[in-house]
Every structure is written in structure tokens, then in C-alpha cells.
Amino acid sequence: MNRRPGALVYGLLAAFVVGSALPLYWSFMIGSHTRERALDTPPPLLPGGHFLDNAGRVLNTIDFWQAMLNSLIVSTVCATSVVFFSTLAGYSFAKLRFRGSSPLMGFVVMTMAVPTQLAIVPLFILMRDYRLLDTLAAVALPTLVTAFGVFFMRQYLVDAVPDELIEAARMDGCSMIRTFWTVAVPAARPAMAILFLFTFMQVWTDYMWPLVALQKTETLQIALDRLALTGQGQSTDYALLLAGTAMATVPLLVLFVLTGRQLVTGIMQGALKG
Amino acid sequence: MTAPAEAGTAAQPGNRPASRRPAGSRSGEDPGDGGRGGRRGERRLLRRERRARWDVKLAPYVFVSPFFLVFAVVGMFPLAYTGYLSLYDWDRLAYARGEFIGLDNFRWVLDDPLFTKSLVNTLSIFAMSSIPQVVIAVTVAALLDQQLRGSTFWRISVLLPFVVAPTAAVLIFGTLFSDRSGLVNELLNSVGLEPIRWHVERWWSHAAISSMVNWRWTGYNALIFLAAMQAVPREVYESASLDGAGRVRQLFHITLPMIRPTVIFVIVTTTIGGLQIFTEPRLFDDTAQREGGADHQYMTMTLYVYVKGIEDQFYGRASAAAWLLFLFIITIVLANYAATRWLTRRRAL
Numbered sequence: 152m153n154r155r156p157g158a159l160v161y162g163l164l165a166a167f168v169v170g171s172a173l174p175l176y177w178s179f180m181i182g183s184h185t186r187e188r189a190l191d192t193p194p195p196l197l198p199g200g201h202f203l204d205n206a207g208r209v210l211n212t213i214d215f216w217q218a219m220l221n222s223l224i225v226s227t228v229c230a231t232s233v234v235f236f237s238t239l240a241g242y243s244f245a246k247l248r249f250r251g252s253s254p255l256m257g258f259v260v261m262t263m264a265v266p267t268q269l270a271i272v273p274l275f276i277l278m279r280d281y282r283l284l285d286t287l288a289a290v291a292l293p294t295l296v297t298a299f300g301v302f303f304m305r306q307y308l309v310d311a312v313p314d315e316l317i318e319a320a321r322m323d324g325c326s327m328i329r330t331f332w333t334v335a336v337p338a339a340r341p342a343m344a345i346l347f348l349f350t351f352m353q354v355w356t357d358y359m360w361p362l363v364a365l366q367k368t369e370t371l372q373i374a375l376d377r378l379a380l381t382g383q384g385q386s387t388d389y390a391l392l393l394a395g396t397a398m399a400t401v402p403l404l405v406l407f408v409l410t411g412r413q414l415v416t417g418i419m420q421g422a423l424k425g
Numbered sequence: 426m427t428a429p430a431e432a433g434t435a436a437q438p439g440n441r442p443a444s445r446r447p448a449g450s451r452s453g454e455d456p457g458d459g460g461r462g463g464r465r466g467e468r469r470l471l472r473r474e475r476r477a478r479w480d481v482k483l484a485p486y487v488f489v490s491p492f493f494l495v496f497a498v499v500g501m502f503p504l505a506y507t508g509y510l511s512l513y514d515w516d517r518l519a520y521a522r523g524e525f526i527g528l529d530n531f532r533w534v535l536d537d538p539l540f541t542k543s544l545v546n547t548l549s550i551f552a553m554s555s556i557p558q559v560v561i562a563v564t565v566a567a568l569l570d571q572q573l574r575g576s577t578f579w580r581i582s583v584l585l586p587f588v589v590a591p592t593a594a595v596l597i598f599g600t601l602f603s604d605r606s607g608l609v610n611e612l613l614n615s616v617g618l619e620p621i622r623w624h625v626e627r628w629w630s631h632a633a634i635s636s637m638v639n640w641r642w643t644g645y646n647a648l649i650f651l652a653a654m655q656a657v658p659r660e661v662y663e664s665a666s667l668d669g670a671g672r673v674r675q676l677f678h679i680t681l682p683m684i685r686p687t688v689i690f691v692i693v694t695t696t697i698g699g700l701q702i703f704t705e706p707r708l709f710d711d712t713a714q715r716e717g718g719a720d721h722q723y724m725t726m727t728l729y730v731y732v733k734g735i736e737d738q739f740y741g742r743a744s745a746a747a748w749l750l751f752l753f754i755i756t757i758v759l760a761n762y763a764a765t766r767w768l769t770r771r772r773a774l
Contacts, residue, residue, distance in 0.1 A: 163658060167644075168582045171720050177608065190606050217469075236491045239488045247485040247488070264758075268499075271731065272510065273503035273507050274499070277503065277753055327481060359704065359727070375590075387711070418648045
């Protein structure tokens with residue numbers, strides 16, 4: 152649609168954006184008021200001065216920093232591992248000829264459609280048998296590689312690395328692994344950054360698997376879950392709950408502000424859901 | 426590619442730019458005088474050639490194997506094991522596999538009214554979330570697919586809810602939809618409507634849960650649609666405008682048929698995700714058991730698998746339920762695929 156858009160288009164878009172931001176804004180507002188004020192009618196729509204009090208109560212209720220650190224560790228480990236192995240495998244599928252390459256790639260694509268969270272019961276048994284339950288290793292293990300990562304890197308590297316460049320490197324006497332490091336990795340960098348970002352967010356926001364794998368140890372999402380449980384009862388402490396939610400959301404918001412452009416590019420290049 | 430590369434290795438080893446360090450695996454070699462005649466040199470040359478040939482042959486397998494090894498352990502094995510477990514009884518006390526009971530677990534699950542209920546809940550939440558989501562996403566994408574001022578700003582803005590973790594989203598929406606003093610009920614009250622017991626009544630609870638799913642994913646899907654829309658040649662729209670086709674008509678008769686593969690893609694991924702909703706029904710619950718409401722009025726199938734498998738430790742039954750959910754997802758995906766193809770087929774202007 153080609154014509155210069157009119158005010159109606161901007162108005163509709165603005166309405167959508169405001170609608171998207173509103174729940175988040177409102178939760179920040181509630182989180183900055185006292186417990187009693189949070190229950191008022193009409194509810195407070197402007198910031199109050201009690202966010203730090205509420206944050207302090209959150210820190211007394213859950214081990215927020217430890218949970219944040221755990222989430223950071225697990226997400227970083229998974230994202231690094233996914234990016235490394237996906238780039239390596241994606242490069243092979245995109246650029247190297249070897250027997251069995253197309254059936255193997257077909258297999259990778261097929262497994263993307265299989266919902267792996269259906270396998271929580273055997274994974275749980277596996278972790279229990281190897282005494283990994285309640286460790287961060289158990290949380291990280293299932294996401295050390297993803298079929299989507301391999302697919303994504305393959306799609307990108309097919310066009311991003313010219314065959315001539317690989318040949319030239321080989322002519323210079325580079326071994327295969329060195330050709331990979333000197334030719335493929337530099338060309339793959341933008342896609343690697345996007346894959347890192349998406350995997351990081353996927354692991355950071357995951358709730359189901361940590362819930363299964365952990366007991367006392369907590370990731371951020373599990374800590375939020377506990378906060379919600381303690382808030383239950385006669386009258387829910389919404390100020391506490393939403394202050395905690397805000398604290399858990401801020402890191403990703405910062406990431407969003409810093410990398411929003413890359414996220415948009417990644418999605419528009421055909422990224423899948425995590 | 427192989428032959429010249431090897432010849433190059435052998436003939437001009439000294440030509441390697443000095444700035445490049447030899448890779449770790451080759452650091453034992455003497456880089457300087459490989460090709461300089463003499464028996465020792467020839468043998469070295471042969472050895473190097475052989476190594477290079479093996480390198481070319483084996484490297485691709487070495488490169489892909491880490492993925493397949495890890496995936497076999499954490500992806501394939503558990504899935505196969507789910508199938509295996511589903512055919513056996515499970516002794517909860519001994520924490521051991523019982524005897525082979527064939528399809529009994531499947532029969533038990535299918536006879537379980539709770540399973541049927543969670544199936545209906547899943548379908549209902551899925552319908553309430555996917556249909557509005559796709560419709561709004563297409564609309565937003567059509568709005569974005571114009572020469573907007575500050576287009577990057579708009580694109581990033583619609584993505585905002587995507588970075589809020591589902592856990593946080595449920596807690597926020599659970600408060601918004603609070604039965605007593607929630608903002609939504611206040612709004613209903615202010616326009617003279619009765620407040621709704623969002624956490625209690627079955628279909629209303631589905632609507633509340635769907636709204637948070639929609640909130641998180643609509644902007645994301647809009648960007649995927651937008652990417653496809655931008656690939657539609659602008660001339661097509663110009664000639665359609667000349668023929669007198671309005672915007673809405675253009676959307677239905679040109680854009681949607683032309684971005685059909687993307688529409689199908691989004692529908693399929695939305696279906697796979699939408700039928701596995703877990704975090705939302707789990708955390709929306711304000712009862713102590715958290716099994717999808719006091720009357721399981723919003724228990725989904727994934728939550729059923731979790732409760733039976735992890736909480737109650739009926740591993741066989743939970744595995745059977747997981748397989749049924751898998752079959753169910755495939756069926757719905759195929760049905761949606763067919764429906765989408767039919768809905769977005771080419772038609773005359």
C-alpha cells in the first residue's frame with residue numbers, strides 16, 4: 152500500500168502501542184504504591200513513592216539476586232552453547248558437501264515441529280537418575296542445542312558466505328576448522344548475535360522446565376512464582392507482587408531498549424517462536 | 426574444491442601471510458620449509474596431503490555431530506522414552522517400571538473426565554487466542570506496511586510486550602482481571618455492567634487467559650506478516666488502485682493471497698504454541714493446588730501432563746497423555762493448514 156498514510160493510520164498504530172504498553176505501565180504504578188493504596192477504587196494511575204519500600208519487601212520475601220544470577224548463568228550458558236553448535240552445524244549444512252547431509256537436515260527441520268516439552272516426564276526421570284535435579288545444570292541441559300538454531304544459521308550462511316571465500320581460504324592452506332573460524336564466523340556474526348538474543352530470552356523467560364527440574368534452587372521465573380504464592384490468601388498484596396514483577400521485567404526491558412532493532416530484524420528475517 | 430586446495434597446501438606453504446597464526450591443531454608442524462625438496466620434505470608433504478584429505482572428509486561430520494549427540498540425549502531419547510513409558514504400568518512406591526500393559530494407560534487417560542475437560546479448555550483458549558491474534562496482527566502489519574514516519578520506532582514499539590516474561594504477564598493480567606477490585610471489573614462497573622468473576626467462571630477465565638497470550642504475541646506476529654508484505658511488489662497495488670480497488674479489497678484480494686506461505690507459517694507456529702499453554706493457566710490460579718482453578722475450569726492439556734506426571738508421579742499415564750496431546754496438535758495443525766490454504770486462496774478482484 153503505497154500512498155502516504157494519513158492521521159487515521161498513525162492514530163490506530165498509536166492506539167495499539169498504548170494498549171500494549173498500558174498493562175506494563177499500570178503494573179509499575181501499582182508497584183510504587185502502598186499495599187492499601189493499591190486496592191483503592193479508582194486504582195492509582197500515577198507513580199507513588201513507595202517502590203523502594205516494596206522492593207525491599209520483595210528482597211525480604213524471595214532471594215531475588217540469587218535467582219537473577221541463576222537465570223543469568225543458565226541463559227548465558229545455553230545461548231553461548233546454542234550459538235556455537237548451531238553455527239558449526241549450520242555452516243556444514245550450508246556450505247560443505249558430505250554424504251547424508253540432506254536427510255540429516257530434513258531430520259533437523261522435522262524435529263522443530265515436535266514439541267519437546269511433551270518429554271518432561273522422561274527428562275525428569277533422567278535428571279533424577281543422574282542426580283541432577285535441583286541443579287542449574289539440569290535447567291540448562293535440554294537447551295544446550297536447538298534444532299531451530301541449526302536451521303536459522305543454515306538459512307543465513309547459505310547466502311552470507313560466498314563459496315569463493317571458502318575456496319580461497321583452503322588455497323591458503325587453512326584446515327577445515329580454521330576456514331570455519333576465519334571465513335564463516337566473521338560472516339555469521341549478525342545472525343549469531345540474533346540467535347544469542349533469542350535463545351537468551353527463551354531460556355530467561357522459561358517457566359515450565361525450571362519448575363520441573365528445580366526444588367530449592369530458583370531461577371527468576373520460579374522466584375516470581377514463589378512471590379505469587381506467598382501473596383495469596385485473605386487479601387493479595389498486589390503492591391508487593393507487581394513490584395517484584397517490575398524488578399524481574401526491568402532487565403529484559405533494558406535489553407529491549409538496547410537491542411530492539413536487532414530483535415525486529417531477527418523476527419522479520421523469519422525467526423520462529425521460541 | 427578439494428584438489429586445488431590440497432595442491433595449494435603442498436606447493437606454497439611459505440606463502441601463508443605471516444600475520445596468520447597456525448591453528449591450534451596444526452601448531453606442531455614446521456610451517457616454514459614444507460615444500461623444499463629432499464626425502465624428509467617429500468614424506469612430510471605426503472603426510473600433509475593425507476591429513477588434508479581426511480580433514481575434508483571428516484570435518485563436516487565432526488562439525489554436525491555435537492548437535493546431534495546432545496540432541497539425541499535431551500531431545501530424541503526423552504521423546505522415545507515417553508512412548509515406551511506410556512505402555513507400562515508405573516509402580517510409584519518402588520519408583521520403578523511395572524509390567525507391560527499395552528494401551529491401558531491410553532484407555533485410562535481417555536476415560537478420565539479431567540482429560541476431556543482439559544482438552545476442551547485447551548481448544549477453547551486456543552480459539553480465543555489465535556483467531557483475534559492473527560486478525561489483529563494482519564491489521565497492524567497492514568498499517569505498518571506504509572511509508573511511515575519513524576517506521577523503526579513503530580516496529581520496535583509493537584514488540585514491547587514480547588520481552589515481558591509469560592510469568593510476569595500472568596501476574597500483571599491476573600491482577601488486572603482480579604475478581605474483586607481488578608481494573609477490568611472497575612471499568613465494567615463504570616459503564617454500568619456487572620463485574621465478572623474472571624477466575625471462577627469457565628469461559629470468562631479462558632477469555633482472560635487468552636488476552637494475555639494475545640497481548641504478548643500479536644506484535645511479534647505482526648512483524649512476521651510485515652516482512653512478507655514488504656516483499657509484495659508495489660506495482661500490483663498501483664494497478665489495483667487504478668482499477669478502483671479500495672484498501673480493504675486490496676488486502677483480501679492481493680496481499681493475503683500473496684503472503685499465503687507466511688500466513689500458513691504463523692498459523693502453524695501459533696497452533697503449536699497455543700495448544701501447549703502452561704504458564705498462564707498455572708499462574709492465573711489463585712487456589713493452593715494450582716491445577717487450573719478450583720474446578721479445573723481452565724486446566725490445559727500440558728498442565729494435565731504436568732500434574733499427572735510430575736506432581737502425582739503417574740509416569741505411564743502422563744506419558745500416554747503427552748502422546749495424545751502430540752497427536753492432537755498434529756491433527757489441529759493439519760486442519761488449520763487446510764483451512765488457511767482455503768481461506769487465502771487466490772480469487773478474482
